Amino acid sequence: MEAYDAVIAGGGPAGWALAAACARRGLATALVAPRPDAPWPATYGLWADQAVGLPAVVAASEVRAAGRVLERGYRVLDNAATLAAWMSCGVEAVRGSAVRGWVGGGVSAVRLDTGRELRARVVVDATGHHRRLSGGVRPATRVEQTAAGVILPADAAAAFAPPGGAVFMDGWDTADGVATFLYVVPLPGGRTLVEETSLAARPGIALGLLRERLARRLDRAGIDARDAAVEHVRFPMDVPVRGRGPAVPFGAAAGMVHPATGYSVGDALAAAPAVAEAIEHGPAAARSAIWPPAARAVHALRAHGRRVLLSLPPAEVPEFFELFFALPAHQQRAFLSGRTDVAGTSAAMAALFAAAPWRLRRRLAILRQPPMNSS
Known part of the structure; x- marks a missing residue:
């Protein structure tokens, strides 16, 4: 078997970010994916302060959420350029799918569908919510985020956002007991993604309904999107x-998806250097670096936020986000991306409770916070 310091299964942004971080530390690193050099088809957004040091992003000229212009900047990954930069770090890209992992004699190993076997100090499962090497996900009706979008020239989407601008948690549609919102972000090449999004539902809202709502939104704006490229999103938020x-x-394989917003790439990018350093000391150290106690505590607080969202009548969801985005920017930042900021996350939730009307406070207070799911 071929030997490495780290073998990473999964060629998405999280897997490649960690592989590049390992290679920069001088670790012999292999990344396994069916098409490891193929740019990712999905759109990945993150906050400007999470994108520091990234090789290529598209910067939103203005960010509007819940009817407000935010102080905090927003970025979208330039997928092709980011992947090319990470591939140049010295990672060996291995074509294939990981089908089985095991440990023997203190060394981890993985077998590919091609028959090739690789051994390493640490094997990492970065295959997303499928968790192909870490036990899968037990059957359940999961909390999912779903979205249906079209990709338009930026000037054609100007009815929703100025060219280069971003919009989310706005333009709510709460008809028929289903709450969805408008998500608009700039893409490379002067394009814009316009998406109808369901933040969280158990089970996820059907893509057909989202497409219908998006079509009505486009029709009202006089936009013909019949020939536009489409993008669909569906992933669990409770792995x-x-x-x-x-x-x-x-x-995402480690449950690093934000339980209340669905974001994960920013947290994965931020954690990658520390995890790469821990990989030098073996699997136990790597696991501890991914989920230190503070991150576990914040995750539990965020999961409480998700339970609140799921409990809200759809007509009250827009008000909830109007209250949230009226909080000071540092409190918004703490809840949205302070992965180990226990005090800041708690303070943000307390401030939201204080600002909420009593009918909403009851929902915030009565939902008890059970222990974090660690199975």
């Missing part, structure tokens, strides 16, 4: 934080 088996889960 357990611990996997089963010898592989160390990372990114």
Whole structure:
């Protein structure tokens, strides 16, 4: 078997970010994916302060949420350029799918569908919510985020956002007991993604309904999108934080999806350097670096926020986000991306409670916070 310091299964942004971080530390690193050099088809957004040091992003000229212009900047990954930069770090890209991992003699190993076997100090499962090397996800009706979008020239989407601008948590549609909102972000090449999004529902809202709502929104704006490229989103927001088996889960496979917003790439990018350093000391150190105690506490607080959202009548969801985005910018930042900021996250939730009307406070208070799911 071929030997490495780190073998990372999964070629999404989280897997590649960690692989590049490992290679920069001088670790012999292999990344396994069916098409490791293929740019990611999905759109990935993150906050400007999470994008520091990224090789290529599209900067939103203005960010509007819940009817407000935010102080905090927003960025979208330039997928092709970011992947090219990470591939140049010295990672060996291995074509194939990881089908089994195991530990023997203190060394982790993984077998590919091609028959090739790789061994490493640490094998990482970065295969997203499928968790192909860390036990999968037990069957359940999951909390999902779903979205249906079209990609338009920036000037054609100007009815929703100025060219280069971003909009989210706005333009709510709460008809028929389903709350969805408008999500608009700039893409490379002067294009704009216009999306109808359901933040969180159990089970996720059907893509057909989202497409219908988006079509009505486009029709009202006089936009003909019949020939536009489409983008669909569907992923679980409640993947357990611990996997089963010898592989160390990372990114969405490790439950690093924000329980209340669905964001994960920013947190994965921020954690990658520390996890790469821990990989030098073995799997246990890597697991601890991914989920230190403070991150676990924040995750539990965020999960409470998700339970509040799921409990709200759809007509009250827009008001909830109007209250949230009226909070000071540092409190918004703490809840949205302060992955280890226990005090800041708690303060943001307390401030939202204080600002909420009593009918909403009851929902914020009565939902007890159970222990974080670690199975």
